[in-house]
Amino acid sequence: MRFFAPFCIPFIIGTAFLFAALAVKWGSWLYHLPRADKKLIGRNFFTLATPKAIWEVIRESLLHARIWRVNSLLGYMHTSLAFGWFLLILVGWIETTAYVGLRWVPLQGHVFFKYFAASAHLGHKPVFDFLMDLLLLFVLSGVAWAVAKRIVHRFMGMRRTTRHIVWDKLALSVLWFIFPIRLIAESITCAVHGGGGFLTGSIGTWLAGWVPRSTLYALYEPAWWVYSICLGLFFIAMPFSRYMHIFTEIPLIFLRQYKLRSGKKITSYDNFQVEACSRCGICIDPCQIQTDLGVNDIQSTYFLRDRRYHRLELSVLNNCFMCGRCEQVCPVGINLNTLRQNSRDKMRNVPNEKRYEYFTSVPVEKNSAQSKIGYFTGCMTHLTPGMKQAMERIFTATGESVWWADREGGVCCGRPLLLSGETDSARKMIDFNTRLIRESGITTLVTSCAICLKVFRDEYHLTGVELLHHSEYIERLLVKGSLKPARANDESFTYHDPCELGRGCGIYDAPRAVIASVGVLVEPEQTREMSLCCGSSLANTVIDDGQQLRVSRSAVDTLTATGAKTIVTACPLCKKALARGTSHNIRVKDLAEIVAERL
Amino acid sequence: MRRRHTSNRNSVAAIDWGYGINKARVINADVNDLRMSEAILREMPELQTCIGCGGCTATCTAGALTDFNFRMLHTLVRRGEYEGMYEQLNKCMLCGKCRLVCPRGINTRALVMLLKRKLGDN
Numbered sequence: 001m002r003f004f005a006p007f008c009i010p011f012i013i014g015t016a017f018l019f020a021a022l023a024v025k026w027g028s029w030l031y032h033l034p035r036a037d038k039k040l041i042g043r044n045f046f047t048l049a050t051p052k053a054i055w056e057v058i059r060e061s062l063l064h065a066r067i068w069r070v071n072s073l074l075g076y077m078h079t080s081l082a083f084g085w086f087l088l089i090l091v092g093w094i095e096t097t098a099y100v101g102l103r104w105v106p107l108q109g110h111v112f113f114k115y116f117a118a119s120a121h122l123g124h125k126p127v128f129d130f131l132m133d134l135l136l137l138f139v140l141s142g143v144a145w146a147v148a149k150r151i152v153h154r155f156m157g158m159r160r161t162t163r164h165i166v167w168d169k170l171a172l173s174v175l176w177f178i179f180p181i182r183l184i185a186e187s188i189t190c191a192v193h194g195g196g197g198f199l200t201g202s203i204g205t206w207l208a209g210w211v212p213r214s215t216l217y218a219l220y221e222p223a224w225w226v227y228s229i230c231l232g233l234f235f236i237a238m239p240f241s242r243y244m245h246i247f248t249e250i251p252l253i254f255l256r257q258y259k260l261r262s263g264k265k266i267t268s269y270d271n272f273q274v275e276a277c278s279r280c281g282i283c284i285d286p287c288q289i290q291t292d293l294g295v296n297d298i299q300s301t302y303f304l305r306d307r308r309y310h311r312l313e314l315s316v317l318n319n320c321f322m323c324g325r326c327e328q329v330c331p332v333g334i335n336l337n338t339l340r341q342n343s344r345d346k347m348r349n350v351p352n353e354k355r356y357e358y359f360t361s362v363p364v365e366k367n368s369a370q371s372k373i374g375y376f377t378g379c380m381t382h383l384t385p386g387m388k389q390a391m392e393r394i395f396t397a398t399g400e401s402v403w404w405a406d407r408e409g410g411v412c413c414g415r416p417l418l419l420s421g422e423t424d425s426a427r428k429m430i431d432f433n434t435r436l437i438r439e440s441g442i443t444t445l446v447t448s449c450a451i452c453l454k455v456f457r458d459e460y461h462l463t464g465v466e467l468l469h470h471s472e473y474i475e476r477l478l479v480k481g482s483l484k485p486a487r488a489n490d491e492s493f494t495y496h497d498p499c500e501l502g503r504g505c506g507i508y509d510a511p512r513a514v515i516a517s518v519g520v521l522v523e524p525e526q527t528r529e530m531s532l533c534c535g536s537s538l539a540n541t542v543i544d545d546g547q548q549l550r551v552s553r554s555a556v557d558t559l560t561a562t563g564a565k566t567i568v569t570a571c572p573l574c575k576k577a578l579a580r581g582t583s584h585n586i587r588v589k590d591l592a593e594i595v596a597e598r599l
Numbered sequence: 600m601r602r603r604h605t606s607n608r609n610s611v612a613a614i615d616w617g618y619g620i621n622k623a624r625v626i627n628a629d630v631n632d633l634r635m636s637e638a639i640l641r642e643m644p645e646l647q648t649c650i651g652c653g654g655c656t657a658t659c660t661a662g663a664l665t666d667f668n669f670r671m672l673h674t675l676v677r678r679g680e681y682e683g684m685y686e687q688l689n690k691c692m693l694c695g696k697c698r699l700v701c702p703r704g705i706n707t708r709a710l711v712m713l714l715k716r717k718l719g720d721n
Contacts, residue, residue, distance in 0.1 A: 318709075349715045355689045358665050379660050379694040409663045412692040420693055420712065429692065538695050541712060544645065545704025576699055 001100065001120050003109030007225040011108055014232030021239035022247055025275075030251075032268035037260050044258040053257035061249050062086055066331040070282055074158070077149065080142030082246075088135045095128040111231070114186050114200075115224055118193040126197070133197030136186075139179050147176060160290070162281035162301050164242070165309075171237035178230045185223035191216050242305075245278035249332055252276045262338045264423045266346055273334045277304040283326035283336070288533055289319065292551045293543065300326045300336045307343055315542060317343055322419060322539035324503035328529050344421025356428045359411060367440035371401040374442035374465075376433075376456075378449035379412050380572035387448055387572055390596035391470065397599050398482045403440055410436070415455035415500075419539040430459055437462060446473045448592055450501035450571035451538065457505060469501060471511040471570050471591050478517050485598035491519040493594065494564035496555070496578060497531035498571035511570045514591050518598050522562040532558060534569075536577035552581030560586055568594055631679030639676065639717055643710060648703040649673065655697035655707055661690045669697060669707070676714060685719035 033041075044050075059065045062083045068075030089110070096110050099122050109116060153161045164172065183200065190196030190204025191211070207216065238244060252272040260269050283300040284290055290299060298319040306312040320340055327336045367374070375395070381387050395402045414429035437445060437460075445462070447453050448470040456467045468476075477483040493515050501507050508528050515521045526532055535551025543551075556578055559567050566587045569575050579588040615623075640646055653670040661667040667690040676684055688711055697707040 349712060349719075352686070352689045352719070358690065362664050379692075379696050380699075382660075383658060383696050383699060409660060411664070412660055412694040416693040416695055416708075420708075422693070536699070538693075538708070541706065541709040544706055545701075548704075573695075573699075 001116065003106050003112075003116055005112070005115065005224070007221060007228045008108040008112060009228070010225075010232030011111065011228040011235075012232075014235030015107060018235040018238055025239065025244075025271075026251060029268050029271045033260075034267050034269075037255075037267070037269055040260055041255070041258050049257040049259075050254070053254040056253045056257065057250050060253065060331075061246070064331065066333070067280075067282075070329060070331065071158070073145065074149070077142050077145035080138050081146070084135055084139035084142060088132070088139065091128070091131050091135060095125070095132065098125060098128065112224065112228070114189055118189045118195070121193075124195040129195060129197035129201060131197075133199035133201070136179065136183060137199055140183065143176055143179050158281065158285060160281065160284045160296075162279045162284065163296075164279065165305065167237050167241040168243075168279065171234055171241040171243050174230050174234045174237065175243070178227070178234060181223065181227045181230055185227045188216055188220050188223050192220055242277070242279040244275045245332070248272055248275040249278075252332070256333075262335050262342065264338075264342055264345060264418070266342045270339060270342065273339060274304050274308050276332050277301060277308075277334060278332065279305060280331065282329050282331060286325040286329055286530065288321070288323070288325070288535070288551050288554070289540075289543070292535075292554045293547050295319065300330070300334075300340075303336075303340060303343075304334070307339070312343060312347070314347060317347060318420075318540065319542035320540060321499065321533045321535070321537035323499040323533035323537060325530060325533070328503060341419065341421060344419075345423045346421070348421040348423075351422055351425045355425050356432075359428060359432045362411060362432070364436050364439065365403070365405055365407070365410070367403040367442065369401050369403065370441065371403040372443045373400055374403045374405050374437065374440055374445045376405045376413075376437075376445060376447040376449075376452055377407065377410075378447060378452040378572070379409075380451065380576070381448050382406075382409060384572040384575055384590070387575070387590045387592055390590065390592035391446075391448055393596040393599060394474065394477070394483065394592060398477055402446075403442055405433075405436060405440070405445075413449075413452040413455050414459065415451045416538045418455060418459070420541065426455075426459075430455070434460055434462065437465060444468060444473075446470055448570075448572065448590065450498040450504065451573065454500040454504045469505070469507055469510070469570065471501075471507060471514055474591065474595055475510045475513045478514065483595065483599070485518045485595050487517060488519050488598075491566070492522050492562075492564045493519050493566045493568045494522050494524055494559050494562040495527075496524075496534065496559055496567055496569040496574055497528060498569060498574045499531075499533050499537065501570055502528060502531055511568070511591055514595060515568055518594050522564050524559050524562050526558055534571075534574040534577035535581075536573055538573070548577065549580055552577050554581075556581040556586070566594070626678060632681075633679040635681060635717060636677050636679045639713060642713060643706070645703070645705050646673070646677065646710065649705060650703060652702060654700040654702060658696045658700045660694045660696060661692050665690050667691065669711075672714075673710070676718075681718055685715065688715050688718070 064075055064078040064082060067078050092110050092113060096105050096113050099117060186196065186200040187203035187207060190200045191207035195201060196204050255269060255272060262270050262273060279301045281301055287299045289295045298316045303316060306316055317340065322337045322340060324337055330336060375391060377388060411429050411432045413433060414426035417426035417429065442465060444466045446468045447456065450469065453467065453469045474483065495511060495515055497508065512521055532555040533551065534555055535548045565585065566589055567578055568589055568591055569578060570591045575588055575590050582588055651670060651674065656662050656668050656670040659667060659669055667687060672684060672687055691711050693708055693711065695708050701707055
């Protein structure tokens with residue numbers, strides 16, 4: 001039995017092209033991985049990481065478990081298309097084997113088996129007819145949802161979906177046609193040769209009864225031609241379009257399990273993350289630059305798209321709060337902030353290497369009292385002296401001796417420069433402050449700035465020094481009993497999670513415990529992992545003052561909807577930003593302030 | 600005052616008041632080239648709203664440690680005097696306090712980045 005017919009040619013060309021493109025892409029990405037990354041792969045390959053990765057591939061690439069959590073209809077759509085198609089291939093392979101035994105059959109033999117089986121009069125196996133029809137119906141239902149989603153996306157819990165490029169549109173249209181055409185081709189085959197399950201068989205019988213036999217014969221080959229062309233076109237468009245994610249997410253999952261990570265500088269591993277983006281658009285809805293400012297071309301899906309096709313503009317790259325709300329919902333788990341940061345590094349101002357030489361003459365604050373606890377004020381807290389005074393009152397109340405690292409001002413922590421991609425220059429600040437902290441001999445460093453804390457924890461090498469946010473420090477003091485603020489049972493507070501503290505450092509509970517010790521905490525609608533950005537994030541250098549204010553107002557609206565008269569936050573920048581967006585009867589206070597005023 | 604001029608253009612003594620906070624100087628329209636300045640203004644029209652209050656400089660983290668003076672820098676660049684500006688700008692730490700205090704809400708951090716692109720990089 002020969003498994004070839006002329007109509008197979010488009011399919012064969014498409015598949016050959018796809019496999020070649022995949023080999024080139026995967027090959028060059030893997031080849032260009034940094035040596036350290038290659039070593040990680042080697043070290044972790046024969047460990048539990050591999051079976052874990054396989055399980056994750058099944059769960060995410062086939063079943064799309066994370067999308068189910070966003071919305072079940074959306075989840076069903078992705079599962080039916082991915083898992084359904086996979087099963088069609090798998091069961092199709094078993095079906096071929098059941099008919100012709102265990103022998104090598106070329107790829108087109110499996111894909112167009114119905115055609116070859118019918119022309120060779122192989123007889124029928126109703127079990128497979130039924131199974132294959134069931135699976136086809138499963139996939140078709142997914143296609144129907146996909147079409148519906150384009151028309152009414154709200155329906156699937158998405159206010160907006162991605163605007164696509166030409167390759168995506170081509171691949172998308174062809175994808176929509178593949179399965180209906182397959183249904184038609186198989187049904188016509190059944191009409192001519194009989195057989196088929198509840199779907200193709202029934203449609204075939206119906207066609208045989210209503211359509212003249214000569215017409216059916218005339219349509220028979222062309223239908224298979226169209227099916228083959230659709231498949232071929234889809235495979236050719238795939239490496240250039242968003243559908244590359246299908247074959248990129250799989251190696252990404254493996255590499256992630258082998259502990260490869262993106263960093264401050266672009267590496268080859270980033271390619272896997274960038275092309276694993278399916279441009280599903282789930283990141284668009286949480287973006288406040290979209291919801292509050294109506295800017296529609298800077299969201300992570302567009303950023304990754306522009307980066308992938310080498311057409312990234314600074315106006316897109318820099319217009320982002322890096323609040324991390326999109327990263328929180330990304331079903332592929334792409335490190336969106338890190339990728340944006342290393343793109344900024346690539347496209348940064350090339351810093352003058354002689355930069356910051358003046359640090360050598362900056363006086364270093366001595367820890368003459370030999371205190372074990374240090375306090376890093378940070379630039380922004382210097383601008384909100386209320387916080388500084390509150391911290392001073394708290395330190396006095398506990399009677400602990402505290403060394404102030406920068407009472408009269410000092411060198412910035414380096415986070416703002418890092419966020420702008422000036423990675424190497426930031427290193428000079430990090431080195432300066434590391435020396436300052438090391439030489440002081442402290443064992444605990446407290447900071448009231450979430451921005452400073454984030455960079456201390458991520459970038460500073462301060463083993464032996466415990467890095468605490470003031471929320472964690474105050475919580476400890478409360479537990480220990482060395483702070484006893486008067487609790488007002490009738491006063492309610494709402495809490496704004498600063499991005500750098502919550503999503504950035506994973507600190508959610510400490511500030512809440514502190515608030516609960518002085519009053520009643522009422523949670524806003526969007527809180528914790530999905531809390532809003534205040535709008536003044538240092539990561540965004542594109543939006544203007546008025547736009548910052550609009551974001552701030554809308555965040556304040558969410559917070560004041562709780563009815564609380566005091567908004568509490570734990571970051572000096574958020575405090576400043578939110579205060580601008582409030583009306584006169586709402587107070588915006590730092591955590592330290594509400595504690596200090598009750599001592 | 601520690602602050603010194605970054606411009607080393609020959610300055611002609613104006614009226615001698617017997618005291619001064621800055622070295623006396625004149626604007627030399629024959630030497631100053633406004634094309635760059637105008638290009639910068641086109642990219643950030645909001646700079647026209649600057650009232651020169653100096654809040655940016657007063658709160659500046661780098662300014663507390665060096666002679667970096669953002670207000671002066673902006674004024675000179677707008678006037679078409681660019682010499683030594685890039686080196687000065689490299690003292691900025693981008694901490695963003697100036698943006699928070701600016702009464703006209705000028706995006707000062709973006710201005711630093713823009714000036715650096717125009718004056719030195721690339």
